[in-house]
Amino acid sequence: MVLGIDVESCASGLVRRSIALAFLAFPIVALGCGGEGVDDPRGSRIEGTEPGDCEDGADNDADGLFDCADPSCEASPLCGGSGTGGTGGSMLCDGVDCDDQNECTAGTCNPTDGECAYTHVTDGTSCDFEGLPGVCTAGVCEDAMLCAGVDCDDSDQCTQDVCNPMDGQCLYANATDGTACDFGGLPGVCTAGVCEDVGLVFCNNPDAAAPSCSLAGFSRADDSAIRSKLEGCAVAGCHGAGAVTFTMDLATASVEAALAPLSNQIGVNGNPLVDQFYPDCSDMLTKVTDGWGAGQRMPLGGTPWSGAEIDCFRSYLNEIGN
Secondary structure: OOEEOOOOOOOOOOOOOOOEEOOOOOOOOOOOOOOOOOOOOOOOOOOOOOOOHHHOOOOOOOOOOOHHHOHHHOOOHHHOOOOOOOOOOOOOOOOOOOOOOOOOEEEEEOOOOOOEEEEEOOOOOEEEEOOEEEEEEOOEEEEOOOOOOOOOOOOOOOEEEEEOOOOOOEEEEEOOOOOEEEEOOEEEEEEOOEEEEHHHHHHHOOOOOOOOOOOOOOOOOOOHHHHHHHHOOOOOOOOOOOOOOOOOOOOOOOHHHHHHHHHHOEOOOOOEOOOOOOHHHOHHHHHHHOOOOOOOOOOOOOOOOOHHHHHHHHHHHHHHHO
């Protein structure tokens, strides 16, 4: 078979053909220019504007490039893009950014008008709530409140208990040294996260600052309250038979003068009754605090001194010892 084709002109829209056939039984394929069913390279046809364009294996715009190899199909989901090329819609969404900076919404471009539409992500989806863990609820990121209902109290007066809002876990840190605490019903002080007997702690740390006193009558200028408290210690039965008894003369002009002779007397815990150099180690202070070292807390059989009174006595001993 011999098939010859001579295309003279397509300018008028008419096709002139000269066909020589050696074998008339061979099917004749009509060729044309710009006619129905034939893409005109000079026309406005663009690959990807009709359904299936980017997957039909055809060069729909006659540019020598097929399907995803044609730049016009790059935006098509069929070619790994995020636009609408090749789906039958227009290219109105090409280059449209629907990110509204909201983690709790999903934005998509409508290929019919190029406008963005937003839907809520699934409730409970994690999000960033101002640097804290959050959860999406009805399209809004809210505080996950991981510490809600979390009880971090470890019943330790000498620790600072907090809940970490990042994970809802409890964190514990030592309270500041010197923080007041209850030492078995007696005045205590926090040291390295442990509540200890205030007398013992300050005796072991002689450079610690003396507490302030908020009560009247516990100073050199006015020792009336401390005189009354010390007189309460002079009761019968304080010392058993054979025990050493120390004399304190409160008839003198001042409590300070009455306490002066006791600086040379050693108490039952091995420290001076009134320690001029380390007032916090004075045996008298220890005895009214908790009886640490030996014996019972003073005054024997009487009302124990309050924490404020003990602090004021300690403050007074530091005042007269310096």
